[in-house]
Amino acid sequence: MPDPSAAVCIGKRLVSGRLSGKVAIITGGANGLGAAAGRMFANEGATVVLTDIDPDGESTAASMNGSVHFVRHDVCDEAGWQNLIADVERRFGRLDILVNNAGVVELDTPVGITAVSFHRVMAVSVDGMVWGCKHAIPAMERAGGGSIINMSSIAAAQGEPNNASYTAAKGAIDAYTRMVAVYCGQTGAGIRCNSILPNGMDTPMVRSIPGKKLAAGPDAGLLDTVPGGQNRRGEADDVAALVVFLASDESRWINGQSIVVDNGASITKGSIPDLK
Numbered sequence: 001m002p003d004p005s006a007a008v009c010i011g012k013r014l015v016s017g018r019l020s021g022k023v024a025i026i027t028g029g030a031n032g033l034g035a036a037a038g039r040m041f042a043n044e045g046a047t048v049v050l051t052d053i054d055p056d057g058e059s060t061a062a063s064m065n066g067s068v069h070f071v072r073h074d075v076c077d078e079a080g081w082q083n084l085i086a087d088v089e090r091r092f093g094r095l096d097i098l099v100n101n102a103g104v105v106e107l108d109t110p111v112g113i114t115a116v117s118f119h120r121v122m123a124v125s126v127d128g129m130v131w132g133c134k135h136a137i138p139a140m141e142r143a144g145g146g147s148i149i150n151m152s153s154i155a156a157a158q159g160e161p162n163n164a165s166y167t168a169a170k171g172a173i174d175a176y177t178r179m180v181a182v183y184c185g186q187t188g189a190g191i192r193c194n195s196i197l198p199n200g201m202d203t204p205m206v207r208s209i210p211g212k213k214l215a216a217g218p219d220a221g222l223l224d225t226v227p228g229g230q231n232r233r234g235e236a237d238d239v240a241a242l243v244v245f246l247a248s249d250e251s252r253w254i255n256g257q258s259i260v261v262d263n264g265a266s267i268t269k270g271s272i273p274d275l276k
């Protein structure tokens, strides 16, 4: 008799059903880290709902094997969250995993920061995560438990002088992650919440940074933001592998943590750009 728990290979990817029977929402799933996580989730047996404001999410979902669906949704829209989660429960019966991954970056300093860039970055990263948690937690309680994974950044752990708005947003994500973990621990619903701090992965967002200029202000200029001490960028799959682990029951004793994925860059030379 074949062992039903044995891992099998489809193409080059190991499939072991680590997320079998689970239903996941991944925001910002049209590109980059969200798309990589979606592909890996589907390979691990999850039903995946990718959401994004980018309509290309439709073709991203269609390019994946397994049960992968796309819903156009702006994470800043709270009413949209209610509709999304109701729709997921109606179509797939439950919600087990939420990956609050959508994010945008602006280059700005503490004196060059503007209301426009600050509120835009905070809205996508922080409002999106707050509304996502608010509406996913009750659905996960109905499902008997769950895992929330918030995409933070190494900017939350090291001082990046050109990332004022982004640092504020990502720092808020890590603090909120701990608070949600403790809240869910006290309600006893079996919901965990962790965050991931990537650095310099090869995605459309990171590829766009070297061409960006600092927002107008006394420090305006062009910055090299390639992570220090690295001779190449990480791959989106390097983060997706951790997202799968945190989403799966294998990580059931890991809660309220912020985990860095940067091949050690931040503990060696760091990746803090030099403004001078």
Ligand SMILES: NC(=O)c1ccc[n+]([C@@H]2O[C@H](COP(=O)([O-])OP(=O)(O)OC[C@H]3O[C@@H](n4cnc5c(N)ncnc54)[C@H](O)[C@@H]3O)[C@@H](O)[C@H]2O)c1
Pocket (backbone or CB within 6 Å): 027, 028, 029, 030, 031, 032, 033, 034, 051, 052, 053, 054, 073, 074, 075, 076, 101, 102, 103, 104, 124, 151, 152, 153, 154, 197, 198, 199, 200, 201, 202, 203, 204, 205, 206
């Ligand atoms: N790539 C890295 O090295 C890195 C490092 C640190 C943190 N991060 C974080 O990881 C997450 C994913 O980054 P990425 O590199 O894949 O970026 P990306 O730009 O490739 O993908 C981000 C996705 O978010 C979507 N998005 C933007 N605003 C949205 C909104 N309002 N509603 C819904 N979707 C929206 C975009 O359309 C895009 O598809 C972000 O939160 C980012 O800050 C990435």
